Amino acid sequence: MDAGGGQEIEQLIRLLGRLPGFGPRSARRVALYLLKEPQTRLVPLARALEKAGDAIRTCSSCGNLDTLDPCHICRDPLREHAVVCVVETVGDLWALERAGVHRGVYQVLGGTLSPLSGTGPEDLNVAPLFARLEAGQVREVILALGATVEGATTMHWLMDRLVAYGGVTVSRVAQGVPMGGALDVLDDGTLAAALGARRPA
Amino acid sequence: MDAGGGQEIEQLIRLLGRLPGFGPRSARRVALYLLKEPQTRLVPLARALEKAGDAIRTCSSCGNLDTLDPCHICRDPLREHAVVCVVETVGDLWALERAGVHRGVYQVLGGTLSPLSGTGPEDLNVAPLFARLEAGQVREVILALGATVEGATTMHWLMDRLVAYGGVTVSRVAQGVPMGGALDVLDDGTLAAALGARRPA
Numbered sequence: 450m451d452a453g454g455g456q457e458i459e460q461l462i463r464l465l466g467r468l469p470g471f472g473p474r475s476a477r478r479v480a481l482y483l484l485k486e487p488q489t490r491l492v493p494l495a496r497a498l499e500k501a502g503d504a505i506r507t508c509s510s511c512g513n514l515d516t517l518d519p520c521h522i523c524r525d526p527l528r529e530h531a532v533v534c535v536v537e538t539v540g541d542l543w544a545l546e547r548a549g550v551h552r553g554v555y556q557v558l559g560g561t562l563s564p565l566s567g568t569g570p571e572d573l574n575v576a577p578l579f580a581r582l583e584a585g586q587v588r589e590v591i592l593a594l595g596a597t598v599e600g601a602t603t604m605h606w607l608m609d610r611l612v613a614y615g616g617v618t619v620s621r622v623a624q625g626v627p628m629g630g631a632l633d634v635l636d637d638g639t640l641a642a643a644l645g646a647r648r649p650a
Numbered sequence: 651m652d653a654g655g656g657q658e659i660e661q662l663i664r665l666l667g668r669l670p671g672f673g674p675r676s677a678r679r680v681a682l683y684l685l686k687e688p689q690t691r692l693v694p695l696a697r698a699l700e701k702a703g704d705a706i707r708t709c710s711s712c713g714n715l716d717t718l719d720p721c722h723i724c725r726d727p728l729r730e731h732a733v734v735c736v737v738e739t740v741g742d743l744w745a746l747e748r749a750g751v752h753r754g755v756y757q758v759l760g761g762t763l764s765p766l767s768g769t770g771p772e773d774l775n776v777a778p779l780f781a782r783l784e785a786g787q788v789r790e791v792i793l794a795l796g797a798t799v800e801g802a803t804t805m806h807w808l809m810d811r812l813v814a815y816g817g818v819t820v821s822r823v824a825q826g827v828p829m830g831g832a833l834d835v836l837d838d839g840t841l842a843a844a845l846g847a848r849r850p851a
């Protein structure tokens with residue numbers, strides 16, 4: 450007996466321990482917090498998980514996670530649908546939305562090119578972007594990838610493919626993204642500066 | 651729109667943000683992790699929460715959280731029921747169980763005396779301990795309270811009440827609990843040393 454009783458409690462601690470940023474200690478701490486007052490803490494969280502799980506959709510247009518498909522960004526008539534910001538993850542998209550620095554739409558790649566981990570172009574969610582480029586619906590592509598080796602590899606691969614679309618401006622976020630840094634840990638001001646100072650790719 | 655879509659997602663992030671050790675950033679990170687693969691991540695966690703919430707009981711004897719009442723410790727015939735270790739929280743009990751250093755049973759106070767926060771003797775879960783003392787079922791009481799002002803206040807209040815039971819040995823964990831430290835952040839070796847070097851109170 451490890452945690453003090455019951456396989457239901459042990460299973461909860463085990464699953465909590467798999468969450469990002471969690472270890473056995475934090476898993477036990479959160480389990481205890483929830484189990485001490487089940488009605489006001491545990492039950493509402495279980496319900497919120499269930500509802501979010503039922504409601505979640507992946508936007509077939511941009512790859513965002515939302516309760517709508519297309520997502521609320523892709524269906525917003527006030528956004529500039531001809532300006533597409535390419536990001537690695539949904540977390541990056543959410544970070545840019547919180548900063549409120551991008552008025553266009555997004556393309557979430559869902560990863561980066563990485564020979565080491567075997568992630569190739571076919572694993573990236575880029576088809577919707579190229580379909581819209583083919584249809585002449587895109588005026589500008591902003592590459593907002595992390596300043597990592599994989600981010601740079603992915604950006605150069607994308608730039609090579611984007612030259613085929615002569616009338617499209619391609620830029621990339623430059624200033625403000627620290628070396629080795631991911632986008633979604635940056636503060637709003639840094640994100641705004643990085644996007645504002647973007648330059649032709 | 652803050653997180654990128656849907657009140658179900660926002661509600662999940664809000665509830666995750668209330669967990670101990672969480673901030674808005676870690677809440678979003680965990681929500682994204684769960685929502686990216688709902689079937690393998692979110693649904694199992696929701697089910698584990700539900701099952702643990704249904705199964706959880708507070709032991710009417712010692713105050714432990716378990717799926718049984720009395721808990722698996724209180725009903726274990728191999729434990730020394732005449733030796734009672736008094737702790738502040740269920741987390742402390744779990745820490746001592748993980749360390750495997752106590753062969754007796756427990757009394758979980760559920761808090762400490764604190765004039766500032768208005769916690770008085772009537773708020774502590776001590777009645778079962780004194781009932782068992784009255785019935786002559788207790789040979790030794792080990793006070794394993796944190797080395798804080800409130801822990802010391804609680805220990806002295808308990809010692810004053812325990813002198814009435816002449817035949818009962820009262821000891822307290824001494825060596826190894828750092829000043830200002832809580833028990834449940836200590837490593838197993840320190841806990842074993844603190845318990846092994848207990849001295850008469």
Ligand SMILES: [Zn+2]
Pocket residue numbers: 508509510511512513519520521522523
């Ligand atoms: Zn979308």
Ligand SMILES: [Zn+2]
Pocket residue numbers: 709710711712713714720721722723724
């Ligand atoms: Zn018990």
